[in-house]
Amino acid sequence: MPGIGSTQISRRQMAGILGLGAVTPLVLAACSGPGASTGGGGSHPTLSQWYHQYGEAGTEQAAKKYAASYKDATVNVNWVAGDYASKLNTRLLAGSGVDVFENNAINIADARAGKYADMTSIIEPIKDQFSETALYNVQIDGKYWGIPMIIDPQAFYYNKAMFSDAGLEVPTTMEAFYECVAKLSSGGKKGIFLSNTDGGAGFSSTMAWATGTDIIASDNKTNGFSGDVDALAETYSWFRKIQQNGFGLQGQPSDWWDITPFANRKIGIQWGGMWSMPQAVKALGDDVGMFPMPPSGSNGTYALIGSNWNQQVAQKSPNRKAALEFAKWLWVDQKQDQEDWALSYGFHIPPLKAVAASASKLQSGAAKEFVDAFTKYGKATGPYYTNEIGQAMEDAGTNIIVKGADAKTQLAAAAKKIDASLATLQ
């Protein structure tokens, strides 16, 4: 029997080595993750469709039901938990494992780096049927890179009964807004829930719009607020006062996107998304109301942000054509599924105007108030609002609101970063 140091390799050892060699590629293939597409675009291809993990119960089953009803391809739904954007970017960078996917952060660098398939031929003939605000988020360099799936407006929820008890009116200025929060915070209570950590700095775009300015100038070349930095600084100062006086609820198990503190009547006002409407109405009934960010400064206006989730196709997908056909089938043709997706779980506005107009759930109560406010004041940040710019604004906002830093100095620093970021995109 040969020892370990022998040059002879027994048949069993050789079989083991060969077996290891045979298994290794399989293991590596398995390590490539879930849902890798197969085939090179045959007559019945298999597609990998990615969703981020929605919080509402039933959404995963609904997504799988839509996919299963598609006849021209086998669509495997991958429900991705955790940091969806990073995982998706890694796959798009590698160019494998994802064919069709949802994305709420379409960006210029990725479009120009050839990660997204061009969807202009799908959108262009029917672009008038979509919400213009929703389409603004998917348009880069004159092309469309995604089909809007849902619009998520964000604004303030308020408890009508609490307002009535405290003798409060819906605020029409930032000063009145602050007064509302202060009154609701009497007796050691907290009046508002903005965020666990940043005091509302994450809503910087809406704050800027409420002053009549923008984070990015209309030519997408420089920052938009440095010309009227005083108004924006004043808006931040109201949020700073809320933070400083301890009027804001913090330290909750989940953050602003979860309406639970408002639904539990812990506070009278909460920043939230329209997706939470069913939960809020179930808990509070007709007491649920909403209002946009109130105007501030001489050019101020009400402001409301609407972000989209969009269906996209990976440019490097071996089944690109089939993936494009599936995306069009689901998010342009299947109007019933679109309404189901937008309104049977959380509430979202369907980007196709006809679907939104026919949705009975959006025709009354606070949901209608949300839709009306979005139609009138709703804006989108657009694709030039990069993660770098978002980080710069959040840093500035957190430093002003939470740390009490000088607003103008912080906004000047953010303006510099925004200009630098935009310069790389020209």
Place this chain on the structure above:
Amino acid sequence: MTTFAPGRKASSSRRHPRRGEELTFWIFLAPFFVGLLIFTLLPIAWSAVLSLFDAQATVYPTIFVGLRNYIDIVTDPDFLNSIGTFLVFTVFIVPVTLVCSLGLALLVNRLPHGAGFFRTVIFLPTACSYVVASLIWKLGLFNGLESSLANQVLALFGQQPIYSWLNQFPLFWILLVTVRLWLQIGFYMLLFSAALQRVPEQLYEAASIDGVRSSWRMFWSITWPQLRSTTSAVILLLMIAAFQAFDEFYNLVGAGPTARPPLVYLYNRAFTQQDFGHGSAGALVLTLIMVVVALLQNRFFGFGAADDDSPRKRASRKKVAA
């Protein structure tokens, strides 16, 4: 007559291993070397390449920018702030962990019974993930609800609950330091325990015979000098671990400016913003900083050098020679 020459034989064997041994060596180690090459060396090399290019949203960049990414990184106030955050964190976590782990090791070492049990119990948190521990700290111990453990303790003393553990200075440092302390104290306690067991008992006996009665003096005169190399190692490992802090910061205070250490800054740059050029440059700058720190500690404390080659022993040899 047979000549027995073990030294020569062994030496000859080392120079000319048998072919079978060579094959076995490569069969066992090849997977490791392949893994090292693919998952460590190539990424480092590719990172070095990326750091010289404008690599926005791509790992196959075409625009060469030279050292611009490096200049941008070292002049970025956010990067410098992240180094500041690391320094503040290090100032707290290194001495606190060092003192607590050494104290526990001394206590457990003196136990007449059950030392193994206590070592195991104290070591257990090391097996817990940083993410899980951070969530326990965030959702259970230090959330803003009246029912959180921290607020219950405050209530016992008649204090109002605190809602802003996660963003109010200096409260968030309490969370960041305590969660890491809980997670790593057991590991460093084991290192000190092992070192304590290597201290020769005769030294204490000799000191006792010489009239030393105070435990405090025994510790400073015998135990502490005997633990010198372990202490140096622990300090260096603690500093490296603090430099690599990510999970608890990301999960407790987020990626914002509240307390952003270098790796969270790099994560934002490379993964959130997909700026792989600046991200890679930053990673290499951080690596360089750690190499410099390791070399400096080697120069001053001698951890990593062979015992006979430590600065103190070199100095002592010089004295003897003089």
